[in-house]
Amino acid sequence: MNFETVIGLEAHVQLLTRSKMFCGCSADYATAPPNTHVCPVCLGMPGVLPVINRQAVAYTIMTALALNCTVSGYTKFDRKNYPYPDLMKGYQISQYDAPIGKGGWLGIEVDGQKKKIGITRVHLEEDVAKLLHRTDAGGEEYSLVDVNRSGVPLMEIVGEPDLRSPEEARQYLVKLRSILQYLGVSTGNMEEGSFRCDANISIRAEGSSKLGPKVEVKNMNSFRAVYQAMDYEAGRQRKAFSEGKKLAQETRGWVEERGKTVAQRSKEYAHDYRYFPEPDLPPLSISRDWVEEIKTKLPELPEDRRERFMTEYGLPLYDASLLISSKAMADYFEDATKTDAYQKLPPDKAAKEVSNWLLGEVSRIMNDNNIEIDDFKRKVEPAQTTRIAAMSSEGVVNISTAKLVMGEMFNTGKSAEEIIRERGLSQISDSGELEATIIDVINSNAQAVSDYKAGKDTALKFLVGQVMRATKGRANPVLAGELLQKKLDEG
Amino acid sequence: MKLSREEVLRIARLARLGVTEEDVDKFREQLSNILQNFEILRQVDTEGVPPTAQSIVLQNIMRDDEVAPSLPPEDILANAPRREGECFRVRAVLE
Numbered sequence: 277m278n279f280e281t282v283i284g285l286e287a288h289v290q291l292l293t294r295s296k297m298f299c300g301c302s303a304d305y306a307t308a309p310p311n312t313h314v315c316p317v318c319l320g321m322p323g324v325l326p327v328i329n330r331q332a333v334a335y336t337i338m339t340a341l342a343l344n345c346t347v348s349g350y351t352k353f354d355r356k357n358y359p360y361p362d363l364m365k366g367y368q369i370s371q372y373d374a375p376i377g378k379g380g381w382l383g384i385e386v387d388g389q390k391k392k393i394g395i396t397r398v399h400l401e402e403d404v405a406k407l408l409h410r411t412d413a414g415g416e417e418y419s420l421v422d423v424n425r426s427g428v429p430l431m432e433i434v435g436e437p438d439l440r441s442p443e444e445a446r447q448y449l450v451k452l453r454s455i456l457q458y459l460g461v462s463t464g465n466m467e468e469g470s471f472r473c474d475a476n477i478s479i480r481a482e483g484s485s486k487l488g489p490k491v492e493v494k495n496m497n498s499f500r501a502v503y504q505a506m507d508y509e510a511g512r513q514r515k516a517f518s519e520g521k522k523l524a525q526e527t528r529g530w531v532e533e534r535g536k537t538v539a540q541r542s543k544e545y546a547h548d549y550r551y552f553p554e555p556d557l558p559p560l561s562i563s564r565d566w567v568e569e570i571k572t573k574l575p576e577l578p579e580d581r582r583e584r585f586m587t588e589y590g591l592p593l594y595d596a597s598l599l600i601s602s603k604a605m606a607d608y609f610e611d612a613t614k615t616d617a618y619q620k621l622p623p624d625k626a627a628k629e630v631s632n633w634l635l636g637e638v639s640r641i642m643n644d645n646n647i648e649i650d651d652f653k654r655k656v657e658p659a660q661t662t663r664i665a666a667m668s669s670e671g672v673v674n675i676s677t678a679k680l681v682m683g684e685m686f687n688t689g690k691s692a693e694e695i696i697r698e699r700g701l702s703q704i705s706d707s708g709e710l711e712a713t714i715i716d717v718i719n720s721n722a723q724a725v726s727d728y729k730a731g732k733d734t735a736l737k738f739l740v741g742q743v744m745r746a747t748k749g750r751a752n753p754v755l756a757g758e759l760l761q762k763k764l765d766e767g
Numbered sequence: 768m769k770l771s772r773e774e775v776l777r778i779a780r781l782a783r784l785g786v787t788e789e790d791v792d793k794f795r796e797q798l799s800n801i802l803q804n805f806e807i808l809r810q811v812d813t814e815g816v817p818p819t820a821q822s823i824v825l826q827n828i829m830r831d832d833e834v835a836p837s838l839p840p841e842d843i844l845a846n847a848p849r850r851e852g853e854c855f856r857v858r859a860v861l862e
Contacts, residue, residue: 293832300835310853311840319843331832352820359783361857366783407860410851420854423843548781553820558828 277518278482281510283445283475284437285502287452288430289462290403290470291335296427297402298326298369298557305424306468318427320365326556328353332400332429333376333560335461337570339431340377340398342455342577347567351376352559353400356549361419362404364426372551375399376562382435382455383579384447393448394436403428431461437476442506446499449473450601454578457603466498473502479513488513489525493537496530505530509537581606589613589627598635604649609634611658620666629665637682655686664692672696673703677749705752707759710743713751714759717742728764736760769799 296303299317317324340347354372377398384391405426407419433452439445453464453471464471475493480486493509496502509528516523528537576584578600585596585606600606612618612630621629638661642652664685668678673696684695696702704710717739718725724742727735736757743756775794779786786794837843840853849856 295832295834300830300833301837302834309840311843311855312853313837314840314843315835315837327828327830329832330829333829357781359781361855361860408854409859417859419857419860420851421857422854550781555821558821558823558825560829561826 279479279514279517280482281440281442281477281479281506282437282487283439283442283477283506285435285439285445285448286474286476287433287435287449288472288474289339289433289456289464291332291429291431291461292463293329293331293335293429295329297329297332297400297429298427301427303428305428308424310420310422311424313424314426318364319423320363326369328557328560329429332431333562334566334570335429335459336376336398336400336431337562337567338459338574339433339456339461340380341567341571341574342459343377343380343382343395343398343433345377345380345395345398347377347562348374349562349564350374350559351562353554353557354551355554356401356551358549360404361421362407362426364405364423368401368404369554369557370401370432370551371399374559382448382451384444384451386441386444386447391438391444393438393444396434396436398431398433401430401432402426403430442503442510445475445506446503449499449502451578454601454603458575458577458581460575469497472497475502475506477506477509477513479510479517488517489523491523491525491537492527494527494529494540497532501530501532504535505537508535512537578603585609589631590624591627591631595628595631595635599631602649604653605634608649608653608658608661612662615659615662617659617662617666621662621669625669629669630662633661633665633682637679641683641686652686655689656682660685660692667692667696671703671705671752673701674749674753677701677703701750703752704747704750705755707755710747710751710756710759713743713746714756714763717746718760718763725764736764770795770802 291303293303295301296313296318299315301313301315301318302308303313305313317326337347351371351374353369355367356370356372357367359366375397378396380395380398381392382395384393403425406422406424408422409417409419411417435448439448453466456462456471457464462470466472473496475496476490477493478488478490480488491509491513493505496505508530513523524539527540529540530537582593582596582600585591585599586593591599598605599609609630612634613627618626618630638649638652638656642649645651661682664678664682667673667681668675673681681692681695681701684690684699685692688695690698721739721742724735724738728739739760740753740757743751743760744753772791772795775791775798776786778798779790779794844850844853844855847855
């Protein structure tokens with residue numbers, strides 16, 4: 277029997293505000309010592325009053341608009357009761373029945389087919405404290421609570437169960453993150469937890485409308501983890517079904533090291549959040565004027581930028597799509613085109629040359645070192661990348677040397693010129709300088725010389741190769757070929 | 768209608784309150800009274816009155832996104848039943 281996979285994703289996004297959601301403590305907790313960004317409000321002391329951060333609401337409206345949602349004119353906050361030590365108050369301030377945004381969609385492309393994925397709602401809540409799990413000398417397990425993260429604005433984006441494969445789920449998340457980064461509302465960093473994702477996944481027999489039990493999957497900390505977890509889970513459910521086993525509606529955690537999902541211990545009591553309107557926060561009436569103001573200030577979004585990269589720079593769809601998928605990469609590309617070195621590239625190919633470097637060697641270095649473009653940028657500025665592209669294009673160095681120099685630039689932080697000078701890597705394009713090497717190569721390769729004279733073209737290639745070897749790759753291969761041919765035809 | 772024993776125990780559990788057998792009887796009585804009062808309120812005709820989550824007329828109370836000083840960790844941890852270093856120490860919690 278054939279099955280269809282049905283996936284819905286829920287994303288939690290930390291917003292890039294300076295202060296927390298309901299108090300003035302700094303929201304920038306990443307490098308702060310434990311419990312230094314805490315005040316009576318986010319510590320949940322009795323008698324304190326939270327006050328809504330206007331910027332967090334503005335960011336949520338922005339996101340709702342970018343995701344084609346309707347922005348509610350009336351919205352409010354609610355208490356979600358949940359007895360857990362990471363919630364200092366014993367409840368989380370969230371939004372229940374009047375979210376800021378609802379009923380939107382996000383477009384993805386799978387195998388060249390455009391597809392709209394529904395967005396159920398976009399709402400605002402607060403992040404919880406961080407728990408550090410420990411075991412003491414006597415083997416007793418306990419937890420340490422660092423309250424710095426508690427109260428950081430958290431935006432929840434709930435997607436409709438419109439995704440039909442692990443690849444669609446991955447694409448949706450990549451696209452969502454790129455929109456958030458373009459809007460500048462979040463760093464979108466999954467490893468650091470500023471962009472988190474839970475999934476609901478079930479299967480149904482093809483043609484049937486009846487879904488199997490819904491399984492919630494948590495603990496996926498990268499795009500790859502989401503893909504792998506969905507792939508594993510879809511397979512597990514199919515197998516269980518075809519073996520006639522009963523699937524449970526449960527929460528499972530993705531265990532990266534084991535490449536599988538495992539059932540999480542179910543709580544003694546089913547969740548009973550007992551939501552009720554937050555009495556400490558008056559409701560919000562979001563005016564049309566405010567929404568319009570935010571709308572006019574929306575920055576360029578990924579799809580518009582892709583379009584512009586194709587028309588303004590003449591890039592192919594493939595290049596444009598890859599470059600814009602990360603805002604930082606697209607920014608790096610545009611910065612690289614605004615340099616003096618860019619003028620040295622042939623105008624009709626300049627953009628494509630820079631793109632080739634970014635999608636080729638630079639991406640390879642990023643993958644090998646498991647870093648993002650921003651980390652790469654700290655070592656190699658966009659202007660340096662353009663310079664190396666120009667040097668290669670002008671023939672100062674050949675392409676393999678250029679790649680070597682790029683690697684050195686990344687490793688040492690030195691400039692291209694410095695590396696070329698220090699290591700004597702510049703290309704020899706002076707015939708006088710090559711002459712002696714060429715005579716040497718002719719004298720010591722009698723067989724190839726006679727092959728050439730007998731009309732074997734490959735013999736010339738072999739001889740050029742010998743010149744390249746003798747000059748450690750520095751000879752301009754085209755010039756070497758010409759000089760060799762001249763010498764051989766003369767003699 | 769009086770709340771059942773199980774209902775009271777469940778509510779106590781959700782609120783993380785330890786209750787004795789005596790408490791259960793007392794709260795069955797008291798909580799039931801509260802619910803009865805709401806039954807009376809429900810008789811009010813609210814046709815045409817939009818639901819509200821607030822009894823005050825305030826709305827749109829927001830603050831600018833500005834950082835204000837936090838408290839020193841010593842003050843934050845002053846009431847901690849147990850602490851370790853600069854953190855609160857609590858019983859092991861499982862995801």
